[in-house]
Amino acid sequence: MSGQTPWQTTGPFFHFGVLWKGAADLAGDSDLGARPDLTAPGHDQTISHGSSGRERVAGERIELTGRVFDNTGAPIMDALIETWQANAAGRYAHPEDNRADVALDPHFVGFGRTALDKNGAFRLRTIRPGRVPGPGNSLQAPHIALGLMGPGFLKRLSTRVYFSDARDNDEDPILALVPEARRSTLIATKEPGTSATYRFDIYLGGGRETVFFDI
């Protein structure tokens, strides 16, 4: 037996180096996610995704946007968000999700990264995930796993994004573990006047503090 390697903070200069062109566009061919503006001239080594075929990903295109606030209410402008999700049919692109009756999407990985901007805001383009199995024979409501890390964070904070217009949130086995009064902090709300843009603000304190998970 060996002991777990301890976490250490990312520091302030971490996230610009782990983004790639399209890191925040999981279902399109844009460069969303790359931040060459953070890099000194001559040092942009941001990698292009090439012809990955992401624009051929199946599923309903959605956009996830929001802002992140520290526990005093000030926007955080230097943190990184990572997302992990199933494809539109509800299957993860991972060997352990070996359900033959749910199709993989050859163009979809399901992992995204987006760095906060000077207003603490982020934007991610993806597809609406399908439902995946939960404990026992339950089904989970559509959700995106989200990790938040950056300077001042001694380790990653982990949460989930659910969708306000999903019919299945009431039966979700993980949401059921969250005190009812705090469940709304995990539910992205549709932006007025848009067809598929969802807002998910993250608060580290105050009355609307987001629920973070011990996983």
Added chain:
Amino acid sequence: MADPVPYAREDKAAQPPPRFDEFKASIVRGPQQPLVKIPHTLTEVTGPSGEGVWDKLMGPPASDLTRRHKGEPLGERIIVSGRVLDENDRPVPNTVIELLQANAAGRYVHEYDQHDAPLDPNFTGLGRTVTDAEGNYRFVTIRPGAYPWYNARNAWRPSHIHFSLLGPAFANRLITQMYFPGDPLFPLDAIANAVPQHARDRIVARFDMATAEPFWALAYRFDFVLRGRNATPMEN
């Protein structure tokens, strides 16, 4: 489908707390409410580790940081290698390791780094590789310099390399910093000190002549230990 085999939980006696007041930036960035413990579902035990996924997302590996520009960087060339294991000492293959560091003068290429030290046109400080079937990895880089920061008057970060490990599962994501043995700044560092004392040596590399290359580079070994599982899951 059967419930997935869960990963071990965070060893709270070895991991930093969410907030550590000596590290001032953490005071406003720790959640106020307790975390909600959830079981490991398919969401938590999966992650972006399929064969070739990393090349598809980010392009080919770049594990020699001294050969990413026209010329060679200034500084002491070093080899940093090791293995990624789980708590049961099983190798963890197909895990992406990303590396970020300052140059030999202690300066990052980030636009916001205002330290009065020169940039090196031949060194960016970014690298990436994927572990092999035995969990091995290897980087060639230069030894980073120490640099001052704003945590306290005359506070300096010890030389360190940031490492990010991702792949096997969303649950066992790891970002850490590797330090160098015998660094007099290490015991003074608020970030290193956030790790409980008994686990602090786990973030210090081992000087290793066996992997040094004569007339070329000295070497350090650094193994990563990710959260493990009590049983091996079935794969297709």
